[in-house]
Each structure stands twice: as C-alpha cells, then as structure tokens.
Amino acid sequence: MFNTASTTPEKILQMLAALLLFAAVMGLILFIAGRFGGKRGDRIVAYLYLLPVVLMLGIGLVYPGLRTIYQSFFDAAGKAFIGFDNYGTIFSDADQLTVLRNTVFWVVVTPFVATAIGLVYAILVDKSRFESFAKTLIFLPMSISFVAAGVIWKFVYEYRPDQGNVKQIGLINQLIVWLGGKPVQLLIESPLNTFLLIVVMIWVQAGFAMTILSAAIKAIPDDIIEAARLDGVNAWQMFRKITLPSVQPTVVVVLTTIGIATLKVFDIVRTMTGGNFGTSVVANEFYRQTFNADNQGLGAALATLLFVLVIPIVWYNIRSLRQSEAR
Amino acid sequence: MSTTTPVTTTPPLVAEKPSAAKVAKKRLSSPWASLAAIVLAVLWTLPTFGLLVSSFRPERAIKTTGWWTFFSNPTLTMDNYKGVFGGDGGVNLANFFINSLIICIPSVLIPLSLAALAAYAFAWINFPGKNILFLMVFALQIVPLQVTLIPLLEIYVNIKITGTFWTLWLSHATFALPLAIYLLHNFMREIPAGLIEAARVDGAGHVSIFFKVMLPLLTPALAAFGIFQFLWVWNDLLVALVFAGGGDEVAPITLQLANLSGTRGTAWQLLSAGAFVSIIVPVTVFLLLQRFFVRGLLAGSVKG
Numbered sequence: 001m002f003n004t005a006s007t008t009p010e011k012i013l014q015m016l017a018a019l020l021l022f023a024a025v026m027g028l029i030l031f032i033a034g035r036f037g038g039k040r041g042d043r044i045v046a047y048l049y050l051l052p053v054v055l056m057l058g059i060g061l062v063y064p065g066l067r068t069i070y071q072s073f074f075d076a077a078g079k080a081f082i083g084f085d086n087y088g089t090i091f092s093d094a095d096q097l098t099v100l101r102n103t104v105f106w107v108v109v110t111p112f113v114a115t116a117i118g119l120v121y122a123i124l125v126d127k128s129r130f131e132s133f134a135k136t137l138i139f140l141p142m143s144i145s146f147v148a149a150g151v152i153w154k155f156v157y158e159y160r161p162d163q164g165n166v167k168q169i170g171l172i173n174q175l176i177v178w179l180g181g182k183p184v185q186l187l188i189e190s191p192l193n194t195f196l197l198i199v200v201m202i203w204v205q206a207g208f209a210m211t212i213l214s215a216a217i218k219a220i221p222d223d224i225i226e227a228a229r230l231d232g233v234n235a236w237q238m239f240r241k242i243t244l245p246s247v248q249p250t251v252v253v254v255l256t257t258i259g260i261a262t263l264k265v266f267d268i269v270r271t272m273t274g275g276n277f278g279t280s281v282v283a284n285e286f287y288r289q290t291f292n293a294d295n296q297g298l299g300a301a302l303a304t305l306l307f308v309l310v311i312p313i314v315w316y317n318i319r320s321l322r323q324s325e326a327r
Numbered sequence: 328m329s330t331t332t333p334v335t336t337t338p339p340l341v342a343e344k345p346s347a348a349k350v351a352k353k354r355l356s357s358p359w360a361s362l363a364a365i366v367l368a369v370l371w372t373l374p375t376f377g378l379l380v381s382s383f384r385p386e387r388a389i390k391t392t393g394w395w396t397f398f399s400n401p402t403l404t405m406d407n408y409k410g411v412f413g414g415d416g417g418v419n420l421a422n423f424f425i426n427s428l429i430i431c432i433p434s435v436l437i438p439l440s441l442a443a444l445a446a447y448a449f450a451w452i453n454f455p456g457k458n459i460l461f462l463m464v465f466a467l468q469i470v471p472l473q474v475t476l477i478p479l480l481e482i483y484v485n486i487k488i489t490g491t492f493w494t495l496w497l498s499h500a501t502f503a504l505p506l507a508i509y510l511l512h513n514f515m516r517e518i519p520a521g522l523i524e525a526a527r528v529d530g531a532g533h534v535s536i537f538f539k540v541m542l543p544l545l546t547p548a549l550a551a552f553g554i555f556q557f558l559w560v561w562n563d564l565l566v567a568l569v570f571a572g573g574g575d576e577v578a579p580i581t582l583q584l585a586n587l588s589g590t591r592g593t594a595w596q597l598l599s600a601g602a603f604v605s606i607i608v609p610v611t612v613f614l615l616l617q618r619f620f621v622r623g624l625l626a627g628s629v630k631g
Contacts, residue, residue, distance in 0.1 A: 004490045006576045008422075011429045014492060018433050026440055034534040042452050045533045049448035050460070052441050053504055060501030061467050064478035071477070117367065124364040136617070137368045141375075143613035143620075144606040145562030147581045151588055151602040155381065155595065156374045169393050169595075171377060203371065211621055235357075264471050267564040267581075271588050286473050287568070296477065303473040314469050 025052070065307070072300035086301035096285070102194050103281045106201070106265065107309075111258040114202045115251060118209025122217055123243065135214065139207035146204070150271030153200045157186040157272075190278035197279060200268050205258045216250040217243060249320065256317040260310055282306055382407050382599035389595045407600035418587065418597055420580060420604050427561055427579040427608075429492060434499035434560045435553050441500070442507030442552075443545065447537050449508065450515035451523055461512070467505040475502075476569045483570065492577050494570040499560050507552050510623070514548035515541065551623030554616050558609050580605045 005011040029052070033045045075082050090096045118138075125134040141149060158170030162183050168174040173183040187193050220243065228242050244251075266283040269275050275284045282302055290299030381394045385404050388397075411420045448454070449461050483494045518541070526536045564581045571577040584601050591597065613620060 002488050002491060002493060004574065004576050005492065008425055011425065011492070015429050015433060018493070018496060019436065022433070022437055022440075026444075029444070030534050034532055037532055042533070043454040046448040046452040046454040046457075049444040049452075049533075053445040053464075053508065054460075056441070056497075056501045057464065057467060057504055059482070060479060060497065061470055061475055061505075064475035064482075065470050067478040068474040121364065121367055124360050124367075128361070128364070134364060134368055136614070138371050139617075140610065140613070141371070143558055143609045145564065145581045145584075145609070147562075147564050147585045147588070148602045148606045151584065151598050152374045152378050154588065154592070155378050155599070158595075167392050169390065171373070171393070171395075174393050174395075203374070206371075208624065211624060215621075215625055260469075264473070267585070270564070271585050274589060283471075283473060287565070290477060291569075300474075300477065303471065303476075306471045307469075307474050310469050310471060 068300045069304050069307075071296060072304045074297045074300075076295040076297050078296040082297065086297045087305070089298060090301060090305060095280075098278050099280045099282060099285045102191075102279060103263070105191070105194055106198055106262050106281055107259055109195070109198050110201045110205060110262040111255045114205040114258055115209045115213075115254050117202070117206040118211075118254070119213050119247070119251070121206070122210045122214035123239065126214065126217055135210065138210055141204045142207040142211075146200075146265070146267030147271050149200055149204055150268050153196075153203070154187070154272050157196060159183055159185045159187075187273050187279075188277045193273060193277055193279050197268055197272055200272070201262055201265055205261065209254045209258065212254050213247055213250060216247040220246045252320045253317060256313050259313050263306060263309055263313075282309075378599045378602060381595060382603050384596075386596040389599070390593075407596045408604070411597055411600045411604060418583070418601065419575075420583060420601055422575065423578060423580040423583040424604065426577055427581070430495045430499070430567075430577070430579050431557055431560045433492075433496045434503075435556045437496065437500040438503035438507050438556065439549060439553055442504055442511050443542075443549065444537070445504075445508050446511035446515055447533070447541060449512050451536075452533065464505050464508050468509065470505075472502060472565060476565075480569060490571070490574055490577065495566065495577065495579075498566050498570060499556075499563070502566070503556050503559075507556070510552055511545065511548055514545060518544055547619065547622065550616070550619045554612060554620045555623040557612060558620070561609050 001014065001017050005014040029048050033048045036042075036044045071078055072086055073081055073083060075085075090100070121134075121138055125131050128134065155169075156171045157173075158168075159173055160166050160168050160170075160183065168177055168183055170186075172186060176183060184192075186196055224242060224246075225238075228238055233241065264283050265281065266287060269279055269281055269284040270287070273279045275281075275288055280288065282305060286299050286302040286306065289295045289302060377394045380397050381389050383403050383405070384394065384397060385402055385406065388402060392400075411418045413419075445464075449457065449464075479498060480489070483489050488494055522540055523536055526540050531539065561579075562581060563579070564585055567579050567582045568585075571579070571582065575583075584598075584605050587594070587598060587601055
C-alpha cells in the first residue's frame with residue numbers, strides 16, 4: 001500500500017485505499033468526539049478536531065521551516081557551521097546579485113502593471129453588454145498552470161535565425177520583421193529576457209486583479225456615483241475622485257497579494273529559460289542550488305530569504321487593512 | 328496571502344436599469360473605452376489562440392511558417408494529439424494525465440475535511456489556548472513552500488515513502504490547511520449563533536451539529552475552496568518536482584510538460600498539443616464553476 005504504484009489499476013486502488021484509511025481516521029475521531037458532552041467534554045471535542053491538523057502542520061510546516069532556517073547556517077553538505085556565510089554569498093557573489101536584481105524587477109514591475117491593467121479593464125467593461133464574457137477572457141490564464149503559460153509564451157517569443165527564406169514562427173519576431181527590423185533572440189538577450197518573462201506573470205495575474213477590483217467597483221454605493229454624475233463630473237474626475245479612493249484599500253490588497261505570488265515565482269522561469277541567460281530569480285535559484293548544484297546550505301539560505309522578504313509585504317498588507325477598517 | 332479582503336462577494340443586485348438615453352449617452356462617449364477593452368482582450372487571447380491553432384497543424388508547417396499563415400493555407404491534423412498520447416514518442420501524456428487525477432482527488436478531499444473539523448472547533452467551541460492556536464495557524468499561511476521542502480523530503484526518506492503518491496498527498500494536504508482553516512472559519516462565524524444554540528438545547532452534540540447544521544450551510548464555501556485547491560494541485564510544479572521528480576510512475580502532467588519544454592524545446596508539435604491536454608481540465612473546471620472560484624478568490628488569497 002505504501003509502495004510505488006505503477007499500473008493504472010494499482011494507482012486507483014492505492015488512491016481508494018488512502019481515502020478509506022483517511023475516512024477511517026475521520027470516523028474514529030468523530031466516534032470518540034460523539035461520546036463526550038458537557039462543558040469539559042467540549043474541550044476534548046475541540047482538541048480531537050484539531051489533533052490531525054496540529055500534527056500535520058507541526059510536522060509538515062513548522063518543523064521543516066525551522067529546520068531550513070537552521071540549515072541555512074551550514075555549508076554545502078550541511079555538515080559544518082559557517083554562520084552567515086551563505087547570506088554573505090547571496091549578497092556578494094556576482095551571479096547571486098543578478099538573481100537578486102531580477103527578483104527586484106519581478107516584484108516591483110508585476111504587481112503594479114498587473115493591477116493597473118486589471119483596474120483599467122474592470123472599469124472599461126463594467127456594466128457593458130459583454131461584461132462577463134470579456135472578463136472570462138482575461139481571467140482564463142489564471143486557471144492554467146505557469147508551466148502551460150510558459151509554453152504558450154515561449155512560442156510567442158520563438159526565434160528563427162535571420163537568413164535566406166527562413167520564416168519567423170514567433171509572433172513578436174514576425175512583428176519585428178514586418179516592421180522592417182531584424183529578429184531578436186528574445187529569451188537570450190539580458191536583461192530584456194527577464195522583462196519578457198515578467199510579461200507572462202502579468203498576463204496571468206491581471207485577471208486576478210481585475211476580478212477582485214471589479215467586485216470592489218460594483219460595491220461602490222450607487223448614490224455616490226449618482227450624486228457625482230448630477231454634479232456633472234467627467235469620466236476622469238469620476239475615476240480620480242470617486243472610483244480610485246473607494247477601491248484604494250482593495251488595490252493595496254491586490255498589489256501585496258500579487259507581490260507575494262511573484263516573489264515565489266519559479267515555474268515560469270524554469271519552463272522558459274531554465275534560469276539561464278541571467279534570468280534566475282530567488283525561488284528558481286533555491287531549486288537550482290539545492291537540487292542541481294548540491295549546495296544545501298545556500299539553498300536553505302535562499303529559501304529563508306524568500307520567507308524574510310514575504311514578511312514586510314504581509315505586515316504592510318495587515319497594517320493597511322487595519323487602517324481602512326479604523327476609518 | 329491576504330487577510331479579509333474588504334470587498335463584497337455579491338454585487339448589489341438592485342442596480343436600476345439605466346434609461347435608454349443614459350445608455351445612448353454612454354455609448355457615444357465611450358467608443359475609445361470599447362476599443363481599449365477590445366485591444367486588451369485580443370492581446371490577452373492571442374498567445375493562447377496561436378498555440379491552439381498550431382496544435383492542429385502538421386509538424387512541418389508549424390516549424391516553417393507562422394501560425395497566422397494557417398488562415399491563408401489551412402491544413403488540419405490530429406497527429407500532434409496522437410503523438411503526445413502515443414507511447415512511441417516517449418511523451419505518453421495519458422499516463423501523466425491519470426497521475427494528475429490520482430494526485431488531485433485525495434489532495435483536495437483530505438485537507439477539506441480536516442480543515443472543516445478544525446474550523447468548526449475554532450469557530451464554535453471554547454477551549455483554552457484557542458486564540459493563540461488560531462493565530463499560529465493563520466500566520467502559517469505566509470510560510471513559502473520552499474522552506475519546507477528539504478526537511479520534508481528527509482522525513483519521507485526516513486519513513487520510506489519516497490517516489491509514491493503518499494508524499495504528494497501528504498504535502499499538498501498539509502500546505503492547504505492554513506488557508507482552508509482560515510477561510511472555512513470565516514464562513515462558519517457568519518452562521519447565526521442561534522442556530523447552533525437551538526441545536527444544543529435540543530441535545531445535539533458537536534458531531535451532529537457539525538453534520539446536520541454546519542455542513543449543509545457550508546457547501547458553497549467547501550466548493551469554493553475545493554476548486555481553488557484542485558486548480559492549485561493540478562497546476563503545481565514545484566512540489567511535484569521535489570517529491571515525484573524521480574520516476575514517471577507518480578509525476579503529474581505539469582512535470583512532463585515542463586520536462587518536454589526543457590529537453591525538446593523546439594518540438595512545437597508536441598509542446599502545443601501537450602500544453603492543451605494539460606490545461607483542458609483546469610479550464611473546464613474553471614468555466615463550469617467560475618462563480619465558486621471567484622467567490623473563493625474574493626474571500627481569500629493566493630497561497631504557496
């Protein structure tokens with residue numbers, strides 16, 4: 001049951017066995033919980049309900065997290081204590097500095113552009129006849145994997161050498177040729193390639209921004225809009241004085257949420273360039289150092305850095321939420 | 328991750344029907360707005376459309392001419408799809424497709440049930456240490472998966488379940504819990520306390536309250552999170568790479584597609600068809616259950 005299943009019937013059997021085992025555990029918990037009543041019993045029921053969750057989170061998240069932070073102070077083999085040397089490497093090694101620079105590009109550009117596009121689009125299609133269809137088009141990329149998104153865009157960026165009657169098959173290079181330019185190796189030219197990868201993330205995240213912001217726009221009370229309209233404001237004033245202030249707290253949430261997702265982006269880089277040609281980011285470098293370069297210590301330090309970078313964004317998010325609630 | 332998003336899930340339903348004059352005025356004043364919206368929509372759709380068209384073109388045509396030439400010189404073929412499903416090209420997507428399903432089902436059901444129980448305890452039972460425990464679970468949402476992978480892998484090696492579906496089921500289930508508990512807790516808190524008290528007065532215990540009162544009311548929330556988690560697991564690459572990277576037996580479809588893109592990056596006849604086979608399930612789920620998915624998004628966040 002705990003072996004590797006290799007044929008399809010075996011796989012399905014193993015899945016059913018796992019689900020049965022899980023159902024049995026759940027049944028046991030509920031059975032025991034059912035035997036307790038009264039105030040003292042309440043506590044036991046609560047602890048029983050929480051037991052599996054606490055165990056899983058403890059073993060699967062808390063312990064591994066602490067362990068990784070600890071490992072980040074050890075060398076490549078995870079044996080010798082080397083203090084902050086791994087962090088020193090991240091902030092001094094030329095390759096690692098490129099990784100950091102790229103990560104900054106990603107985290108600064110993606111949230112703002114994706115949110116701006118999402119907001120503009122949400123306003124443009126609001127209350128139009130094709131609203132739900134138009135929104136679905138932009139939102140669809142959100143449902144597919146970063147890997148598939150990477151493949152789709154790699155095809156857009158595809159390059160064919162500029163010789164004889166070789167034709168371009170990538171859309172961007174064909175446009176360049178039509179406009180009289182020479183085709184470019186889009187995914188190899190650095191730092192252009194990093195920005196082209198960022199486009200993919202924007203393509204995915206704009207739908208998220210649009211959906212959340214669209215709901216916020218629809219939540220603006222009608223009487224405010226009506227009053228402004230009676231005052232004769234134009235479209236720009238409406239946006240500047242009514243829409244934007246009303247959705248501002250939501251904009252912050254969307255920005256920070258996309259920022260965090262972007263910080264951890266890995267699949268896009270790995271699928272499209274493998275982190276080569278100066279496109280690596282922290283999340284990708286973590287994987288490369290840990291599994292390809294066998295540098296456990298540096299890998300752990302990069303993972304920890306990722307964790308540390310998330311904290312201020314979350315802190316800002318919670319703080320601005322508090323402020324908007326206090327208002 | 329984000330906390331309570333300050334937006335309502337349902338737009339106000341009472342928006343009065345705008346008068347014909349108003350509509351006309353709006354139409355006249357916003358041809359540019361419509362144009363901008365159309366341009367954006369086309370830009371967003373074109374990349375996918377190009378690859379979709381390519382997946383039905385013959386290999387030679389894909390590699391020598393742009394997909395836009397298809398419209399002046401249409402030739403259709405299913406060979407690419409046969410190629411990715413057939414075993415002879417070494418792609419064998421059918422196998423990975425099944426793996427993805429096998430990974431997804433328990434990875435959705437297990438955290439959903441566990442989180443529902445835990446959320447109930449947090450929402451409706453008083454016990455010492457409740458607030459601090461809930462805060463800790465809430466805070467765990469921000470832990471990036473990356474910091475957990477290596478120690479988890481060591482644990483799996485020690486208990487000898489590497490290279491099995493168990494590693495993926497356990498990992499995905501664990502990673503989903505903080506967000507799931509937080510979301511379901513919020514939904515449960517909105518259920519009127521009177522309902523639960525009435526049930527208690529009638530002598531119902533926490534088990535029967537959970538099943539008879541909570542669960543029926545919770546269906547939309549469970550559906551929202553279920554879809555969310557399904558898409559997340561189906562689209563995951565990182566967890567699969569780390570725990571199932573070794574063998575084809577348990578690797579999901581995203582992993583095979585990523586490998587294909589790495590090792591045969593110019594085999595566009597396989598990549599295009601492969602990409603569409605891999606997105607057909609999430610896109611279908613998404614289109615059918617969009618409303619629930621949006622609700623999940625609005626109430627919650629993006630994890631990972």
